Amino acid sequence: MRLPRISLRRLVSRVLACVLAVQGLTLGALFVIDLRRKRLRSPARFPKLRPSTVPIDGGELTVFTYGQDLYDDMLEGIRNARKRIVLVTFIWKGDRTGRAFKKALVEAADRGVEVCLVYDEFANLVVPRPFFSFPSHVNVLRHPLVWGGLGWLNPRNLGRNHNKLMVVDSEVAWVGGYNIGSLYATDWRDTHARVTGPVVADLEDAFVDYWNELPGRHPMLPEVATRSWHSSVRVHRNIPRRAHYPIRGMYLEAIDKATDHIWLTHAYFVPDDDIVRALLAATSRGVDVRLIVPAASNHITADWLSRGYYAQLLAGGVRLFLYQGAMVHAKTATIDGQWSTIGTANLDALSLAGNYEINLELTAAEVAAKLEEVFTIDLSNCTELTLAEWRARPMMVKFSETVLRPYRRFL
Incomplete structure (x- = not known):
């Protein structure tokens, strides 16, 4: 008895379809397991360390490992701002913590502080869009899903803005792993730093360079004038x-x-x-x-x-x-x-x-x-x-x- 002939192309297609099906089933099973795990999750418990400060070249660095401590410090920085606040965050929840930041930033703009904000569009798809409506005197930009009309054809245009950085008055900056949201304030163990000294100029320069390249109608920011050549602190930034x-x-x-x-x-x-x-x-x-x-x-x-x-x-x-x-x-x-x-x-x-x-x-x-x-x-x-x-x-x-x-x- 002769066996039916199967072309190589058809065989490869069938094998590939089987592999994709198994992968899809595996991912689906993990998704179901994850949903159940999150529903049954117990309240977070972990050891906490109070913020502490150490010297760095020409300034200081404070380490934050508990979100509420960090947010209190950042909000105080916003309330004390006199000239300019720049802030970029990957995730910005529209919850109590997110609203506290929004209120403080609007109040800063009301008293004459220049406020420039960036958030990532993809990371905040689940946040109601009206939350990101600010008064006209607050400069708000979203990092788009794709830069440019046909930009999706270029992998360089697909990178998300995963940064979490705030600089106030070119004098103090906060950078690290914390997004903005109530969950992160109490239930996540993350690490963030507040820095002063010459490194602040390098951090602000990173924001300014990004802001001035971002498409859209928005005021250009002046280049950061004074930066140090010699420091034990360096800033590295990925630019897709x-x-x-x-x-x-x-x-x-x-x-x-x-x-x-x-x-x-x-x-x-x-x-x-x-x-x-x-x-x-x-x-x-x-x-x-x-x-x-x-x-x-x-x-x-x-x-x-x-x-x-x-x-x-x-x-x-x-x-x-x-x-x-x-x-x-x-x-x-x-x-x-x-x-x-x-x-x-x-x-x-x-x-x-x-x-x-x-x-x-x-x-x-x-x-x-x-x-x-x-x-x-x-x-x-x-x-x-x-x-x-x-x-x-x-x-x-x-x-x-x-x-x-x-x-x-x-x-």
């Missing part, structure tokens, strides 16, 4: 429209220099091969590499993509710690008691080669010591994942991780 992504290089260079320890805290850890190799090379030369990630983040797909790296990292000597009781959203690292970074960039493809991001890089022992203190406190709220425990996970879990592996490059 220029295909400029220095934050990834900053991490790789710092990891390669490590001789004693690398302590990382990241909400979404989906690194590329170069970062994985750099971390494993560090452990092979005796560096203590530790990584804190959420036990369960707000994006279950990101969790499962991240898990695809666990076996390789654990086998290579990296220690993994799962943060309990709350979403840890920080994007920080400290190395050898000398180098640190605080910013908006996750260690994933979207942040490192896709979105607008901004990070502080600091070579200051005082800042490193403060972030090591924060890391140690966070460790007290973690459980360590061992290689034996990870290898013993159910076969269905391993299968699902394998099915989702192709999506790593997109997240």
Whole structure:
């Protein structure tokens, strides 16, 4: 009996359809699991650290690890503003906290302060559009879904504005992982910094450059005139429209220099091969590499993509710690008691080669010591994942991780 002949094209199409169907079912199952998990979520509980200040070149840096403390400080800065406020945020909820910021910014504009605001359109699709209606004397721009009419054809125009930055009177700036919303005020563990001194000019310059390039009818801002050449604090910013992504290089260079320890805290850890190799090379030369990630983040797909790296990292000597009781959203690292970074960039493809991001890089022992203190406190709220425990996970879990592996490059 002769078997029916199937063309190679048809065979490939059928195999591809099966693979996509399995991936779709897996993603759908994760979505259902995530909805149930969020409905049953207990109130957040995690150790808190009061804001504390350390010196940096020509100024100071204050570390915030609890949202309400940060928001109180930022609102006070808005209320004391005399000349200009610039603010960009990825997510701006229309809840009690979001309304408090809106009210304070409008009041600042009412007393003659120039106010320039940016929010990301895609990240705020679920926020009622009227919330972003401001009086005409407040300058408000949205980062569009796509820049330009046919701009979607150019990948450089697809980057989201993931920045969270505010500068007041060119004298003080706030930058880090916190979006604006009541959930983040009490239920998320994140890290933000307030800085003064010469670095404020570099942070304001990042906003001005972006603002002046953003399409639309809005007043151009003057260039920042005075910036320092010599500082232990540097600003790195990813600019998709220029295909400029220095934050990834900053991490790789710092990891390669490590001789004693690398302590990382990241909400979404989906690194590329170069970062994985750099971390494993560090452990092979005796560096203590530790990584804190959420036990369960707000994006279950990101969790499962991240898990695809666990076996390789654990086998290579990296220690993994799962943060309990709350979403840890920080994007920080400290190395050898000398180098640190605080910013908006996750260690994933979207942040490192896709979105607008901004990070502080600091070579200051005082800042490193403060972030090591924060890391140690966070460790007290973690459980360590061992290689034996990870290898013993159910076969269905391993299968699902394998099915989702192709999506790593997109997240």
